Amino acid sequence: MAVTGGAMFLFVVGHMAGNLKVLFGPEAFNEHPRWLRGIGEGLLGYGGFVWIARVGLLLCLVLHMTAAIQLARRAAAARPARYQRRGPVRGSYAARTMRWGGVIIALFLVYHLMDLTAGWLNPVGDLEHPYRNVTADFRHWYVTLAYTVAIVTLGFHIRHGLWSALQSLGASNARRQRVLKGIALGVAVLICAGFLAVPFSVLTGLVK
Amino acid sequence: MRLTLRVWRQAGPDEDGRLVDYAVDDVSPDMSFLEMLDVLNERLIMEGEEPIAFDHDCREGICGMCGMMINGVAHGPERATTTCQLHMRHFADGDVVVIEPWRARAFPVIKDLVVDRGAFDRIIEAGGYITAPTGSAPDAHAIPVPKPDADKAFEAAACIGCGACVAACPNGSGMLFTAAKATHLGLLPQGQPERYSRAVEMVAAHDALDFGGCTNTGECAVACPKGIPLESIARLNRDVLRATVTGAHEPR
Numbered sequence: 326m327a328v329t330g331g332a333m334f335l336f337v338v339g340h341m342a343g344n345l346k347v348l349f350g351p352e353a354f355n356e357h358p359r360w361l362r363g364i365g366e367g368l369l370g371y372g373g374f375v376w377i378a379r380v381g382l383l384l385c386l387v388l389h390m391t392a393a394i395q396l397a398r399r400a401a402a403a404r405p406a407r408y409q410r411r412g413p414v415r416g417s418y419a420a421r422t423m424r425w426g427g428v429i430i431a432l433f434l435v436y437h438l439m440d441l442t443a444g445w446l447n448p449v450g451d452l453e454h455p456y457r458n459v460t461a462d463f464r465h466w467y468v469t470l471a472y473t474v475a476i477v478t479l480g481f482h483i484r485h486g487l488w489s490a491l492q493s494l495g496a497s498n499a500r501r502q503r504v505l506k507g508i509a510l511g512v513a514v515l516i517c518a519g520f521l522a523v524p525f526s527v528l529t530g531l532v533k
Numbered sequence: 534m535r536l537t538l539r540v541w542r543q544a545g546p547d548e549d550g551r552l553v554d555y556a557v558d559d560v561s562p563d564m565s566f567l568e569m570l571d572v573l574n575e576r577l578i579m580e581g582e583e584p585i586a587f588d589h590d591c592r593e594g595i596c597g598m599c600g601m602m603i604n605g606v607a608h609g610p611e612r613a614t615t616t617c618q619l620h621m622r623h624f625a626d627g628d629v630v631v632i633e634p635w636r637a638r639a640f641p642v643i644k645d646l647v648v649d650r651g652a653f654d655r656i657i658e659a660g661g662y663i664t665a666p667t668g669s670a671p672d673a674h675a676i677p678v679p680k681p682d683a684d685k686a687f688e689a690a691a692c693i694g695c696g697a698c699v700a701a702c703p704n705g706s707g708m709l710f711t712a713a714k715a716t717h718l719g720l721l722p723q724g725q726p727e728r729y730s731r732a733v734e735m736v737a738a739h740d741a742l743d744f745g746g747c748t749n750t751g752e753c754a755v756a757c758p759k760g761i762p763l764e765s766i767a768r769l770n771r772d773v774l775r776a777t778v779t780g781a782h783e784p785r
Contacts, residue, residue, distance in 0.1 A: 409631065
Protein backbone atom coordinates (compact mmCIF):
# COMPACT_ATOMS: atom_id res chain seq x y z
CA MET A 326 0.00 0.00 0.00
CA ALA A 327 2.73 2.44 1.06
CA VAL A 328 5.12 1.64 -1.79
CA THR A 329 2.57 1.67 -4.63
CA GLY A 330 0.90 4.74 -3.13
CA GLY A 331 4.28 6.44 -2.92
CA ALA A 332 5.00 5.78 -6.61
CA MET A 333 1.62 7.16 -7.64
CA PHE A 334 2.13 10.12 -5.32
CA LEU A 335 5.36 11.01 -7.16
CA PHE A 336 3.47 10.79 -10.44
CA VAL A 337 0.76 13.09 -9.09
CA VAL A 338 3.37 15.69 -8.10
CA GLY A 339 4.96 15.52 -11.57
CA HIS A 340 1.52 15.71 -13.21
CA MET A 341 0.67 18.81 -11.18
CA ALA A 342 3.93 20.50 -12.16
CA GLY A 343 3.24 19.74 -15.83
CA ASN A 344 -0.31 21.10 -15.57
CA LEU A 345 0.93 24.42 -14.25
CA LYS A 346 2.60 25.08 -17.59
CA VAL A 347 -0.89 26.07 -18.75
CA LEU A 348 -0.27 29.37 -16.98
CA PHE A 349 2.60 30.10 -19.38
CA GLY A 350 0.44 29.96 -22.49
CA PRO A 351 -0.49 27.49 -25.23
CA GLU A 352 3.05 26.96 -26.60
CA ALA A 353 4.56 26.02 -23.25
CA PHE A 354 1.63 23.71 -22.44
CA ASN A 355 1.49 21.98 -25.83
CA GLU A 356 5.24 21.50 -25.74
CA HIS A 357 5.04 19.58 -22.45
CA PRO A 358 3.71 16.23 -23.81
CA ARG A 359 6.25 16.34 -26.63
CA TRP A 360 9.01 16.88 -24.08
CA LEU A 361 7.74 13.98 -21.95
CA ARG A 362 7.66 11.63 -24.93
CA GLY A 363 11.14 12.69 -25.90
CA ILE A 364 12.72 11.62 -22.57
CA GLY A 365 15.35 8.95 -23.25
CA GLU A 366 14.40 8.99 -26.94
CA GLY A 367 17.82 7.68 -27.97
CA LEU A 368 17.34 4.52 -25.94
CA LEU A 369 13.57 4.10 -25.74
CA GLY A 370 12.36 5.74 -28.91
CA TYR A 371 9.84 8.62 -29.06
CA GLY A 372 7.08 7.98 -26.48
CA GLY A 373 8.89 4.98 -24.99
CA PHE A 374 9.31 6.66 -21.60
CA VAL A 375 5.62 7.51 -21.41
CA TRP A 376 4.61 3.93 -22.13
CA ILE A 377 6.98 2.54 -19.52
CA ALA A 378 5.55 5.01 -16.99
CA ARG A 379 2.00 4.03 -17.96
CA VAL A 380 2.66 0.33 -17.48
CA GLY A 381 4.40 1.00 -14.15
CA LEU A 382 1.57 3.20 -12.92
CA LEU A 383 -1.08 0.72 -14.01
CA LEU A 384 0.77 -2.00 -12.10
CA CYS A 385 0.94 0.26 -9.02
CA LEU A 386 -2.76 1.04 -9.33
CA VAL A 387 -3.74 -2.63 -9.58
CA LEU A 388 -1.54 -3.62 -6.62
CA HIS A 389 -2.78 -0.63 -4.59
CA MET A 390 -6.42 -1.54 -5.24
CA THR A 391 -5.77 -5.21 -4.54
CA ALA A 392 -4.22 -4.36 -1.17
CA ALA A 393 -7.11 -2.00 -0.37
CA ILE A 394 -9.70 -4.65 -1.21
CA GLN A 395 -7.84 -7.23 0.89
CA LEU A 396 -7.76 -4.83 3.85
CA ALA A 397 -11.45 -4.01 3.48
CA ARG A 398 -12.36 -7.69 3.31
CA ARG A 399 -10.22 -8.50 6.33
CA ALA A 400 -11.87 -5.64 8.22
CA ALA A 401 -15.34 -6.95 7.36
CA ALA A 402 -14.36 -10.48 8.41
CA ALA A 403 -12.76 -9.25 11.64
CA ARG A 404 -16.05 -7.76 12.88
CA PRO A 405 -18.94 -9.93 11.68
CA ALA A 406 -21.36 -8.55 14.30
CA ARG A 407 -21.61 -4.76 14.19
CA TYR A 408 -22.06 -2.49 17.17
CA GLN A 409 -25.67 -1.52 17.84
CA ARG A 410 -24.49 1.87 18.89
CA ARG A 411 -21.23 3.32 17.64
CA GLY A 412 -19.98 6.74 18.67
CA PRO A 413 -18.63 8.96 15.92
CA VAL A 414 -15.26 7.60 14.84
CA ARG A 415 -12.76 9.86 16.52
CA GLY A 416 -10.00 9.66 13.93
CA SER A 417 -9.62 12.05 11.04
CA TYR A 418 -12.19 12.53 8.29
CA ALA A 419 -9.43 11.68 5.80
CA ALA A 420 -8.78 8.29 7.43
CA ARG A 421 -12.48 7.45 7.42
CA THR A 422 -12.98 8.24 3.75
CA MET A 423 -9.96 6.38 2.33
CA ARG A 424 -11.96 3.52 0.83
CA TRP A 425 -14.86 5.40 -0.75
CA GLY A 426 -12.50 8.24 -1.62
CA GLY A 427 -10.36 5.72 -3.47
CA VAL A 428 -13.40 4.54 -5.41
CA ILE A 429 -14.26 8.14 -6.37
CA ILE A 430 -10.68 8.75 -7.52
CA ALA A 431 -10.68 5.51 -9.59
CA LEU A 432 -13.96 6.47 -11.30
CA PHE A 433 -12.62 9.95 -11.98
CA LEU A 434 -9.46 8.44 -13.43
CA VAL A 435 -11.51 6.51 -16.01
CA TYR A 436 -13.35 9.70 -17.00
CA HIS A 437 -10.15 11.75 -16.99
CA LEU A 438 -8.36 9.34 -19.36
CA MET A 439 -11.37 9.28 -21.73
CA ASP A 440 -11.52 13.07 -21.57
CA LEU A 441 -7.97 14.34 -21.95
CA THR A 442 -5.82 11.34 -22.87
CA ALA A 443 -8.10 9.69 -25.46
CA GLY A 444 -10.15 12.81 -26.18
CA TRP A 445 -13.45 10.90 -26.57
CA LEU A 446 -15.40 12.85 -23.99
CA ASN A 447 -13.71 16.17 -24.64
CA PRO A 448 -15.68 19.01 -26.29
CA VAL A 449 -12.72 19.56 -28.67
CA GLY A 450 -10.81 16.28 -28.50
CA ASP A 451 -7.85 17.46 -30.58
CA LEU A 452 -4.90 15.45 -29.24
CA GLU A 453 -2.39 17.72 -30.97
CA HIS A 454 -3.65 20.74 -28.99
CA PRO A 455 -4.04 19.78 -25.34
CA TYR A 456 -4.31 23.47 -24.42
CA ARG A 457 -7.54 23.83 -26.39
CA ASN A 458 -8.94 20.62 -24.88
CA VAL A 459 -8.24 21.83 -21.36
CA THR A 460 -9.65 25.31 -21.80
CA ALA A 461 -12.73 23.92 -23.58
CA ASP A 462 -13.33 21.53 -20.66
CA PHE A 463 -13.32 24.06 -17.91
CA ARG A 464 -15.71 26.48 -19.62
CA HIS A 465 -18.39 23.94 -18.62
CA TRP A 466 -19.35 24.23 -14.95
CA TYR A 467 -20.11 20.51 -14.60
CA VAL A 468 -16.66 19.50 -15.85
CA THR A 469 -15.07 21.94 -13.41
CA LEU A 470 -17.27 20.57 -10.64
CA ALA A 471 -16.27 16.96 -11.40
CA TYR A 472 -12.58 17.88 -11.42
CA THR A 473 -12.90 19.88 -8.19
CA VAL A 474 -14.64 17.03 -6.35
CA ALA A 475 -12.02 14.55 -7.57
CA ILE A 476 -9.09 16.77 -6.60
CA VAL A 477 -10.45 17.52 -3.13
CA THR A 478 -11.02 13.76 -2.64
CA LEU A 479 -7.45 13.16 -3.78
CA GLY A 480 -6.30 15.77 -1.28
CA PHE A 481 -7.98 13.92 1.59
CA HIS A 482 -6.58 10.63 0.27
CA ILE A 483 -3.05 12.06 0.28
CA ARG A 484 -3.56 13.71 3.68
CA HIS A 485 -4.08 10.30 5.31
CA GLY A 486 -2.18 8.21 2.77
CA LEU A 487 1.11 10.07 2.97
CA TRP A 488 1.17 10.03 6.77
CA SER A 489 0.00 6.42 6.87
CA ALA A 490 2.68 5.32 4.39
CA LEU A 491 5.38 6.96 6.52
CA GLN A 492 3.95 5.22 9.60
CA SER A 493 3.78 1.86 7.80
CA LEU A 494 7.39 2.16 6.67
CA GLY A 495 8.37 2.92 10.26
CA ALA A 496 9.43 6.54 9.71
CA SER A 497 7.24 7.88 12.49
CA ASN A 498 7.86 8.22 16.20
CA ALA A 499 6.22 10.18 18.98
CA ARG A 500 8.34 13.26 18.36
CA ARG A 501 7.99 13.22 14.60
CA GLN A 502 4.32 12.19 14.48
CA ARG A 503 2.88 15.70 14.67
CA VAL A 504 5.42 17.01 12.18
CA LEU A 505 4.74 14.20 9.71
CA LYS A 506 0.98 14.73 9.98
CA GLY A 507 1.55 18.44 9.41
CA ILE A 508 3.70 17.74 6.36
CA ALA A 509 1.05 15.36 4.96
CA LEU A 510 -1.61 18.06 5.42
CA GLY A 511 0.60 20.75 3.85
CA VAL A 512 1.46 18.58 0.85
CA ALA A 513 -2.20 17.65 0.35
CA VAL A 514 -3.23 21.34 0.40
CA LEU A 515 -0.44 22.27 -2.05
CA ILE A 516 -1.44 19.48 -4.43
CA CYS A 517 -5.10 20.55 -4.29
CA ALA A 518 -4.11 24.16 -4.94
CA GLY A 519 -1.77 23.19 -7.79
CA PHE A 520 -4.36 21.11 -9.59
CA LEU A 521 -7.28 23.46 -8.98
CA ALA A 522 -5.26 26.41 -10.26
CA VAL A 523 -5.90 25.17 -13.81
CA PRO A 524 -9.74 25.03 -13.91
CA PHE A 525 -10.05 28.17 -11.82
CA SER A 526 -7.70 30.19 -14.00
CA VAL A 527 -9.83 29.16 -16.98
CA LEU A 528 -12.99 30.12 -15.09
CA THR A 529 -11.63 33.49 -14.07
CA GLY A 530 -10.32 34.18 -17.55
CA LEU A 531 -6.67 34.16 -16.49
CA VAL A 532 -6.10 31.40 -19.04
CA LYS A 533 -7.98 31.83 -22.31
CA MET B 534 -29.28 9.81 39.47
CA ARG B 535 -31.70 7.75 37.45
CA LEU B 536 -30.33 5.99 34.38
CA THR B 537 -31.65 3.70 31.70
CA LEU B 538 -29.14 0.98 30.82
CA ARG B 539 -29.52 -0.71 27.47
CA VAL B 540 -27.42 -3.84 27.97
CA TRP B 541 -26.43 -6.57 25.51
CA ARG B 542 -27.80 -9.87 26.85
CA GLN B 543 -26.61 -13.08 25.27
CA ALA B 544 -27.10 -16.38 27.10
CA GLY B 545 -24.18 -18.20 25.47
CA PRO B 546 -21.63 -18.19 22.66
CA ASP B 547 -24.05 -19.64 20.12
CA GLU B 548 -27.21 -17.89 21.29
CA ASP B 549 -28.66 -14.81 19.67
CA GLY B 550 -28.23 -11.67 21.73
CA ARG B 551 -30.27 -8.49 22.07
CA LEU B 552 -30.28 -5.20 23.92
CA VAL B 553 -32.44 -5.15 27.06
CA ASP B 554 -33.47 -1.99 28.92
CA TYR B 555 -33.02 -1.69 32.69
CA ALA B 556 -34.06 1.34 34.72
CA VAL B 557 -31.59 1.94 37.55
CA ASP B 558 -32.65 4.38 40.28
CA ASP B 559 -30.52 6.02 42.96
CA VAL B 560 -27.19 5.77 41.15
CA SER B 561 -24.61 7.65 43.21
CA PRO B 562 -22.23 9.89 41.24
CA ASP B 563 -19.41 8.41 43.33
CA MET B 564 -20.05 4.86 42.15
CA SER B 565 -17.75 3.33 39.60
CA PHE B 566 -19.37 1.99 36.46
CA LEU B 567 -18.87 -1.59 37.66
CA GLU B 568 -20.33 -0.80 41.10
CA MET B 569 -23.38 0.55 39.34
CA LEU B 570 -23.65 -2.78 37.46
CA ASP B 571 -23.17 -4.62 40.79
CA VAL B 572 -26.15 -2.75 42.24
CA LEU B 573 -28.26 -3.66 39.23
CA ASN B 574 -27.12 -7.29 39.42
CA GLU B 575 -28.04 -7.52 43.13
CA ARG B 576 -31.52 -6.38 42.25
CA LEU B 577 -31.75 -8.85 39.35
CA ILE B 578 -30.68 -11.71 41.64
CA MET B 579 -33.25 -10.67 44.25
CA GLU B 580 -35.91 -10.68 41.56
CA GLY B 581 -34.83 -14.16 40.46
CA GLU B 582 -33.44 -12.96 37.14
CA GLU B 583 -30.12 -13.86 35.55
CA PRO B 584 -27.50 -11.22 36.51
CA ILE B 585 -25.53 -9.47 33.78
CA ALA B 586 -22.21 -11.26 33.22
CA PHE B 587 -19.20 -8.95 32.91
CA ASP B 588 -15.47 -9.44 33.38
CA HIS B 589 -13.63 -7.69 36.22
CA ASP B 590 -10.79 -8.40 38.58
CA CYS B 591 -8.58 -5.76 40.20
CA ARG B 592 -10.96 -2.81 39.81
CA GLU B 593 -8.01 -0.46 40.00
CA GLY B 594 -7.29 -0.13 36.29
CA ILE B 595 -4.26 -2.40 35.99
CA CYS B 596 -5.48 -5.92 35.22
CA GLY B 597 -7.20 -5.42 31.87
CA MET B 598 -10.17 -7.66 32.63
CA CYS B 599 -12.98 -5.11 32.54
CA GLY B 600 -13.86 -3.49 29.30
CA MET B 601 -17.06 -2.83 27.44
CA MET B 602 -18.39 -0.50 24.80
CA ILE B 603 -20.21 2.29 26.64
CA ASN B 604 -22.31 4.38 24.27
CA GLY B 605 -20.17 3.16 21.39
CA VAL B 606 -16.86 4.13 22.98
CA ALA B 607 -14.43 1.57 24.40
CA HIS B 608 -14.22 2.01 28.20
CA GLY B 609 -16.66 4.92 28.02
CA PRO B 610 -16.34 8.66 27.61
CA GLU B 611 -13.26 9.39 29.77
CA ARG B 612 -9.84 9.36 28.08
CA ALA B 613 -7.17 7.01 29.46
CA THR B 614 -9.64 5.41 31.90
CA THR B 615 -10.66 1.78 32.27
CA THR B 616 -14.32 0.91 32.81
CA CYS B 617 -13.67 0.11 36.51
CA GLN B 618 -12.13 3.56 37.03
CA LEU B 619 -14.96 5.35 35.24
CA HIS B 620 -17.23 7.09 37.70
CA MET B 621 -20.92 7.77 37.33
CA ARG B 622 -20.40 11.52 37.79
CA HIS B 623 -19.48 11.58 34.09
CA PHE B 624 -23.09 10.73 33.27
CA ALA B 625 -26.16 12.89 33.72
CA ASP B 626 -29.50 12.12 35.32
CA GLY B 627 -31.86 10.55 32.80
CA ASP B 628 -29.12 9.34 30.43
CA VAL B 629 -29.63 6.24 28.32
CA VAL B 630 -26.40 4.23 28.41
CA VAL B 631 -25.85 1.53 25.78
CA ILE B 632 -23.49 -1.22 26.96
CA GLU B 633 -22.13 -3.81 24.53
CA PRO B 634 -19.32 -6.35 24.57
CA TRP B 635 -16.16 -5.90 22.45
CA ARG B 636 -17.08 -6.98 18.95
CA ALA B 637 -14.45 -8.85 16.96
CA ARG B 638 -14.29 -12.28 15.38
CA ALA B 639 -11.11 -12.92 17.39
CA PHE B 640 -12.98 -12.08 20.64
CA PRO B 641 -16.08 -14.30 20.62
CA VAL B 642 -18.78 -13.45 23.16
CA ILE B 643 -18.99 -16.02 25.95
CA LYS B 644 -21.95 -14.49 27.76
CA ASP B 645 -23.52 -11.02 27.89
CA LEU B 646 -20.54 -8.63 28.12
CA VAL B 647 -17.85 -11.28 28.59
CA VAL B 648 -15.64 -12.03 25.59
CA ASP B 649 -12.83 -14.55 25.17
CA ARG B 650 -9.61 -12.58 24.69
CA GLY B 651 -7.53 -15.76 24.36
CA ALA B 652 -6.41 -14.58 20.91
CA PHE B 653 -4.12 -12.09 22.69
CA ASP B 654 -2.49 -15.00 24.52
CA ARG B 655 -1.84 -16.70 21.16
CA ILE B 656 -0.05 -13.55 19.99
CA ILE B 657 2.07 -13.50 23.16
CA GLU B 658 2.92 -17.18 22.72
CA ALA B 659 4.22 -16.38 19.23
CA GLY B 660 6.98 -14.10 20.53
CA GLY B 661 6.03 -11.99 23.52
CA TYR B 662 8.78 -13.37 25.73
CA ILE B 663 12.55 -13.18 26.23
CA THR B 664 15.11 -15.92 26.66
CA ALA B 665 16.49 -15.56 30.18
CA PRO B 666 18.57 -17.81 32.37
CA THR B 667 16.50 -19.30 35.16
CA GLY B 668 17.66 -19.41 38.77
CA SER B 669 18.04 -16.59 41.23
CA ALA B 670 17.06 -13.13 40.06
CA PRO B 671 20.02 -11.12 38.69
CA ASP B 672 20.95 -7.81 40.33
CA ALA B 673 18.67 -5.08 39.06
CA HIS B 674 21.62 -3.02 37.83
CA ALA B 675 23.51 -5.93 36.23
CA ILE B 676 22.44 -4.90 32.71
CA PRO B 677 22.61 -1.15 32.02
CA VAL B 678 19.56 0.24 30.19
CA PRO B 679 19.65 3.77 28.74
CA LYS B 680 17.05 5.90 30.55
CA PRO B 681 15.19 7.04 27.38
CA ASP B 682 14.87 3.40 26.25
CA ALA B 683 13.69 2.35 29.69
CA ASP B 684 11.05 5.10 29.65
CA LYS B 685 9.76 4.13 26.18
CA ALA B 686 9.75 0.43 27.08
CA PHE B 687 7.86 1.19 30.27
CA GLU B 688 5.30 3.30 28.40
CA ALA B 689 4.61 0.30 26.11
CA ALA B 690 4.71 -2.15 29.03
CA ALA B 691 1.76 -0.29 30.57
CA CYS B 692 -0.47 -2.21 28.10
CA ILE B 693 -2.88 -4.31 30.15
CA GLY B 694 -4.19 -6.33 27.21
CA CYS B 695 -7.79 -5.23 27.74
CA GLY B 696 -8.66 -5.35 24.03
CA ALA B 697 -10.01 -1.79 23.72
CA CYS B 698 -7.72 -1.19 20.70
CA VAL B 699 -9.36 -4.06 18.81
CA ALA B 700 -12.84 -3.02 19.93
CA ALA B 701 -12.32 0.58 18.79
CA CYS B 702 -10.52 -0.15 15.52
CA PRO B 703 -12.75 0.24 12.45
CA ASN B 704 -10.74 -2.64 10.95
CA GLY B 705 -10.87 -4.83 14.06
CA SER B 706 -7.08 -4.85 14.13
CA GLY B 707 -5.03 -5.81 17.19
CA MET B 708 -1.92 -4.03 16.01
CA LEU B 709 -1.61 -1.62 18.96
CA PHE B 710 -1.55 -4.51 21.42
CA THR B 711 0.97 -6.46 19.30
CA ALA B 712 3.10 -3.35 18.83
CA ALA B 713 3.04 -2.52 22.55
CA LYS B 714 4.46 -5.96 23.39
CA ALA B 715 7.06 -5.82 20.61
CA THR B 716 8.10 -2.29 21.65
CA HIS B 717 8.27 -3.15 25.32
CA LEU B 718 10.65 -6.09 24.77
CA GLY B 719 12.38 -4.87 21.62
CA LEU B 720 13.74 -1.71 23.28
CA LEU B 721 15.41 -3.50 26.19
CA PRO B 722 18.79 -5.30 26.05
CA GLN B 723 17.17 -8.46 27.39
CA GLY B 724 14.81 -8.51 24.41
CA GLN B 725 17.42 -8.18 21.67
CA PRO B 726 18.07 -11.87 20.86
CA GLU B 727 14.48 -12.38 19.66
CA ARG B 728 13.82 -8.82 18.53
CA TYR B 729 13.27 -9.48 14.82
CA SER B 730 11.81 -12.98 15.01
CA ARG B 731 9.44 -11.65 17.68
CA ALA B 732 8.19 -8.86 15.41
CA VAL B 733 7.69 -11.14 12.41
CA GLU B 734 6.10 -14.01 14.32
CA MET B 735 3.78 -11.90 16.46
CA VAL B 736 2.46 -10.13 13.35
CA ALA B 737 2.02 -13.49 11.59
CA ALA B 738 0.10 -14.86 14.60
CA HIS B 739 -1.99 -11.68 14.74
CA ASP B 740 -2.94 -12.00 11.07
CA ALA B 741 -3.74 -15.71 11.39
CA LEU B 742 -6.14 -15.04 14.29
CA ASP B 743 -8.77 -13.18 12.21
CA PHE B 744 -7.80 -9.71 13.37
CA GLY B 745 -8.11 -7.04 10.69
CA GLY B 746 -5.24 -5.13 9.11
CA CYS B 747 -3.96 -1.80 10.43
CA THR B 748 -4.67 1.28 8.31
CA ASN B 749 -3.29 3.81 10.81
CA THR B 750 -6.64 5.41 11.60
CA GLY B 751 -5.42 6.07 15.15
CA GLU B 752 -8.68 5.01 16.85
CA CYS B 753 -6.81 2.51 19.02
CA ALA B 754 -4.49 5.04 20.63
CA VAL B 755 -7.47 7.30 21.45
CA ALA B 756 -9.38 4.40 23.03
CA CYS B 757 -6.40 2.92 24.93
CA PRO B 758 -6.95 3.31 28.70
CA LYS B 759 -3.18 3.20 29.22
CA GLY B 760 -2.28 5.77 26.57
CA ILE B 761 -0.11 3.44 24.44
CA PRO B 762 1.04 5.74 21.63
CA LEU B 763 0.57 5.06 17.93
CA GLU B 764 4.34 5.27 17.48
CA SER B 765 4.57 1.72 18.90
CA ILE B 766 3.08 0.50 15.63
CA ALA B 767 5.72 2.39 13.63
CA ARG B 768 8.42 0.76 15.80
CA LEU B 769 6.94 -2.69 15.13
CA ASN B 770 6.69 -1.91 11.40
CA ARG B 771 10.32 -0.80 11.39
CA ASP B 772 11.45 -4.13 12.88
CA VAL B 773 9.24 -6.18 10.56
CA LEU B 774 10.50 -4.23 7.53
CA ARG B 775 14.11 -4.66 8.60
CA ALA B 776 13.60 -8.39 9.15
CA THR B 777 11.90 -8.79 5.77
CA VAL B 778 14.59 -6.86 3.89
CA THR B 779 17.70 -8.18 5.63
CA GLY B 780 16.47 -11.54 6.91
CA ALA B 781 17.47 -10.47 10.45
CA HIS B 782 15.00 -12.97 11.88
CA GLU B 783 16.54 -15.95 10.06
CA PRO B 784 19.40 -18.01 11.54
CA ARG B 785 22.80 -16.67 10.42
